[in-house]
Amino acid sequence: MQDVSIIGVGQVPVGEHWDMGLRQLASGAVQAALQDAGIKKVDALIVGNALGGTLSAQNHLGALLADYVGMPGVEAVRVEAADASGGMALRQGYLAVAGGAVETVMVLGVEKATDRTGTERDTALASVLDADYEAGAGATPAAVAALLMRRYLYEYDLAVEQFEPFSVNAHANGSLNPNAMYRNKIRPGAFGKAPLVADPVNLFDSAPEGDGAAAVILTATERAVDMVPRVVRVRGSAAATDSLALHNRADMLFLRAVNLAAGRAYEQAGIQPSDLHVAELHDSFTVLTALQLEAAGFAARGKGWQAAADGLILREGALPISTFGGLKARGNPLGATGVYQAVEIALQLRHDAGDNQVENARLGLALNLGGIGSTAVAHVLERVE
């Protein structure tokens, strides 16, 4: 296997882009990444997208976007794993380059979340759950996250307020990021008073879906070092799954897919969790952030929330997370989210993160989830000196 690196990154701000469709969003990210890498073309396009067929009546995004962004004839495909579509697209791109079959790959995450509103959008969002046993009974991702959070609170004897530091941190970082969907800070104490989305999950506790697109360009490290001034290497790449429905899991307070994916990525990279300088976790709901910290080796079981209370996750902490705002403040463009995470970690490792920079970051983790932890994709990225 060849060593693989990121030679270019691009993104558009996450938000409600009423004037842009899938094409325009994609094009913005792709052109930015090409410019960043200083190249004009790639050999393959891998599109991470969760709900294009359901929200925009547009499937077949590989060929559509290859044509629109100016790559006629190129190999192209869409990869879907719910919110983890972007991370899985990155993994497929990694595999294509690592094997030597494809020289340069554009990994594009794109989502047009605002083509539908209200019940239509809720139904689409619920299609990442088990259609027969969860969504069919009326459950939405927020409702399932609420079941999980309720159980967490009960099992570890906690109050909702103890999750506040996650959202405060995310919004503090997001306020500095020009690509963030929400740049407001959350005042201390406001969290517990936020309106409920699905009891006990409240508005400040759950990430907003938004339109967005992000892209990274991959090629062999051997070539990469001659192409761009600062290369970010993919040192570990792995994915794993769990059942979609919570009720099928032997232990719902342990994210098996996260544990497996992160473990495999650490093993490939030859690192321990404590070696990491920065991480983007999938903070769609704060309870998932706590459970990811536990399953990925950063906190003991039942103590993930404590990592936030102790300041571990702050930009100056031992493991800064949501450094550009995370899903909570940068926004959650569903199938694009995993690629935003990779872009953000790459910027941190290149020391191009501006106001959001984590000092001296050299090793980072991007952890992307699909559904309520049913798919997990972990990438360990490293600054090449």
Add this chain to the structure above:
Amino acid sequence: MQDVSIIGVGQVPVGEHWDMGLRQLASGAVQAALQDAGIKKVDALIVGNALGGTLSAQNHLGALLADYVGMPGVEAVRVEAADASGGMALRQGYLAVAGGAVETVMVLGVEKATDRTGTERDTALASVLDADYEAGAGATPAAVAALLMRRYLYEYDLAVEQFEPFSVNAHANGSLNPNAMYRNKIRPGAFGKAPLVADPVNLFDSAPEGDGAAAVILTATERAVDMVPRVVRVRGSAAATDSLALHNRADMLFLRAVNLAAGRAYEQAGIQPSDLHVAELHDSFTVLTALQLEAAGFAARGKGWQAAADGLILREGALPISTFGGLKARGNPLGATGVYQAVEIALQLRHDAGDNQVENARLGLALNLGGIGSTAVAHVLERVE
């Protein structure tokens, strides 16, 4: 790159399976493939599916099916490229094994086409076209194929009846295949009298969508030869794209994506089209079959229809196609179709095709299309002696 081979194949009959959902269809194919390969588990699952989100309100099929078919925790993802989803899943599986990152991969194509009927189903099928410029104006795949056929007939001064031999051949072969959706033969002369679907495309001219699932298991050839008595090697694998909308193509009577994908696959395999003993083309509409024969190097431009008239495509001809009935008679389970094609070519090369056997087949082509030729995936498979 490692050499990659197929060590197991499985399928369920294509049809209207009112009593089966995505889970049950998938499970049938997966269990059959595992049994065929004589193994109990794999390291990754790649699911080719086109319309699960739209037709069954079920996205996130990777994790869902990994769990249901008994592969807890395994890496899993869905790949989508319209009708070419199955072929693209095979390509992603090939890349994963070729690079050495994953030892054994299950490539599963699955589609539940009958969860919606009438206009809902037509709208879903149209989502593989350009939503803004084709489907948004009311076009369906059959309507776009009709535009293409009309142009072909005009340009080469032909009559609809000249496409009859394609469908007669497909149904003759399908009549012998227990997994075919339609096992009736088409009487000579009946073709021209069939009811119109979208003038000039008629009922006998277009393939029926059906429910189905097929699976192939891939591993390194080096390992494969010790595992099963008969190995089928992937000698070439490639994909390419064209614009979704016909009106964007410089020359609508030339399938650029097919030409590029087949050309790249031949080059990797080091073969000429004339070296092939058998091929499965994407015969969703007869005009596409003719255009594929032309773009993939089997007939001169404007002469694809003639290959059928001359008997080239018959089981005893120089290039037998649709040997198990093709999309026309075996049925078109959309995102599963490309995997059915791989299963069928593998059976031919193993000489396990029973009544459908092409004598002495040693080198075969599987050519899978998405939309009206917007995505093309080509695999050259070879019998390992």
